[in-house]
Amino acid sequence: MQRSSIDVIHSLETLLSKDQVSTEASVLESYGQDWTRFTQPAPLAIVFPRSTNEVADIVKCARTHKFALVPSGGRTGLSGGAVAANGEVVVSLDKLNTIEAVNKTDRTIAVGAGAITQAIQAAAREADLFYPVDFASSGSSQIGGNIATNAGGINVIRYGMTREWVAGLTVVTGTGEILELNRGLMKNNTGLDFRHLFIGSEGVLGFITEATLRLCSPPKDPTVLVLGLSDMDAIMLVLERIQGTTPLLAYEFFSELAASKVVEHAGVARPFDTKTPFYALIEFERDSEETEAAVFEAVEACMESGWVLDAVMSQSVAQARALWRLREDISETITRWTPYKNDISSTVSKVPQLLSAVDTVVHNHYPDWEVCWYGHIGDGNLHLNILKPENLDISDFKARCGDVSVDIFEAIRGLGGSISAEHGVGTLKAPFLEYTRTESEIASMRAIKAIFDPDEIMNPGKIFLAN
């Protein structure tokens, strides 16, 4: 270890108590990476502040001693936004995990950045309220990370992204200053809204340390409908028809390839005997007989039009959960094919074009590769998974996928879509940001970063390539 590294660790140990600074190999390994597993973790140290003030002290120390900081939440990210591979100091928010009592009049809950998503959902439920942002990693993801990446998930069509549920934020900027943004107000039109600047900023402007979240009434009797669809166009027509009469909680889709994988390998039952090219999983509130009748009528009309070939509806919470597995188990099931993953979007109406354009790109490069499609199609969000052919070596596969990527991003740009729908830019998409944002926008982003992080200590290499 170099002299300067020893200085850094010493300065941190002076600032915090000894048990808040770790350089143990296993801790460095675990806190230096997220779910992407693309880079070899190599942080200098991991620190565990217990308060916003301690985070501010760490930032000031980093400015003085010129070392880089990486904010670290539940490390469930899929874009490498929280990886530390270059001797950075990782600042874990694990210990800022307070969850205060729900304010039932305000319908808000104040939490520390390290609070686990699921624990917040549970606290809301105890007060007969609901925190609606939900996704596969909610058991380990932290709210600070959710906010820093503007996390989406399975209920966006109804409840929007994390952005819409943040009523207040406490942040520590890259200058070490503490800002209280919006303080839980529902209405506050007093100039530029920095809360929205920090949401989705992936740690490049500073740390999110505390948040006040909005809550709402829980949905009534959520009911799941799985539909077998004739083709990709049908999925849009069905969406429009059903959404026209019934507000939806979710509108997900998956291909027959995805379905066959979870049926064969995860022991999930087929929804019905008919095999169809695509399936839609729809969730809605069965809040009255009128709603149920409207859904039945819509599904019947879709069957008469030939868009829906078969259908099943949950009659209990257990059945609803079982049907959800068809969609939710896909990601884990296909990990055995070490898939090349991509999280892309377009406007909802352009999704069939997007899917077909990407299919064509992949097919043109490698006609025999399998593309496993699923995603939050009601939001225009596709999860693309290319399965590794068994006979292909992993590094070879990754290299070939890299070539395909650029063509995929070109297709996305052509359709006005986004190269990252909900996973953020991180390190993985940083080289490709220009496919969704213009050069001028990227220059302005860097200029804004310079205001809040003048010494470039905050999460270097994330969103933007290092200078």
Add this chain to the structure above:
Amino acid sequence: MQRSSIDVIHSLETLLSKDQVSTEASVLESYGQDWTRFTQPAPLAIVFPRSTNEVADIVKCARTHKFALVPSGGRTGLSGGAVAANGEVVVSLDKLNTIEAVNKTDRTIAVGAGAITQAIQAAAREADLFYPVDFASSGSSQIGGNIATNAGGINVIRYGMTREWVAGLTVVTGTGEILELNRGLMKNNTGLDFRHLFIGSEGVLGFITEATLRLCSPPKDPTVLVLGLSDMDAIMLVLERIQGTTPLLAYEFFSELAASKVVEHAGVARPFDTKTPFYALIEFERDSEETEAAVFEAVEACMESGWVLDAVMSQSVAQARALWRLREDISETITRWTPYKNDISSTVSKVPQLLSAVDTVVHNHYPDWEVCWYGHIGDGNLHLNILKPENLDISDFKARCGDVSVDIFEAIRGLGGSISAEHGVGTLKAPFLEYTRTESEIASMRAIKAIFDPDEIMNPGKIFLAN
């Protein structure tokens, strides 16, 4: 007219056709002010671009010739955000008023900044969809102005502010560059979200020229309930009780003083014989018998608790409209007392404290002044109106209100509230911005303005005091 002014007008006439540039006195007068009527309008010229490109040309011209620009929508603002009192060139968006066909799959509508709010609402309705942001000025306000001020209104408790309905923005920055922000996508996590930076920026960063708005399904059978309340605390208890079982479209309140004014002067019928200190106006969707039963049960429980002293519920659209007049006619009715108006907020649970603190401030200064309270209380948003005593001269009244203002803003700061809930900062609140935002935040706002408007040509004196 000075030589340089002639140059400016000549350069604009070269850029645009003659009928797009006006220096007529009546046009200068009308386009140089908004609804505040606090400043004497004195713009140099009014220009009427027909496209985003023409707006960009005007900005480049302004940079070259060093003149200031004021973006101008429907000029219904209440904070002086669109006034031009110092020889600025007012850029009216009147002619950028296209409304494209609704995209029913995406549930979006693309509009020019000059499109009138009500016309957009009507276009949505024709497609069986709904644009939910609504307020008294929707017949003349323009969507560009709504977005630039993040307009609120009567449905915020259910649908949020304008911010939440903007899926895409075309802006022209103060550098003359055209940016396409978010392009209508529901999901796009690719770095700092400039869309949210421009929403609510009151023209200090550039022009909003086009927008893609989200739409939703219209509410089913909106029904109005007016409740007579025992005291201010009751209004919070009733909100919590009713909101716990029924999603609300609106939760408004007004005082007996406000009610008596509209009954006496606007010919609106009292909701019931009982006079109570405060009234709540609640709107909800009577979408099923279950909902209706839940509302009845909640109101009965509130009566048993002594919070609600009397109640009436609309049985038809006409009755609902009539009841809404009790709340909506207040502002116009009390204009004869040339009231001192203020638009303030706190978290919902702190509203009783806020109201009482402000009452105390006013009473301590002037024990006999009448304070007429009403507002969007379900959002923590109070509209404070101090009525001018008949024997007091108007300029004297305004001067005295100025003194009271500072004490009111101190009280708001003490409660963590906002000095502008939904009307924006404009020129009127610019001197007081520090009561809600810190010095450091204001410095960062100015730094961000410098990125997008390096020559300081965009809407000077708005949000920030002129340097």
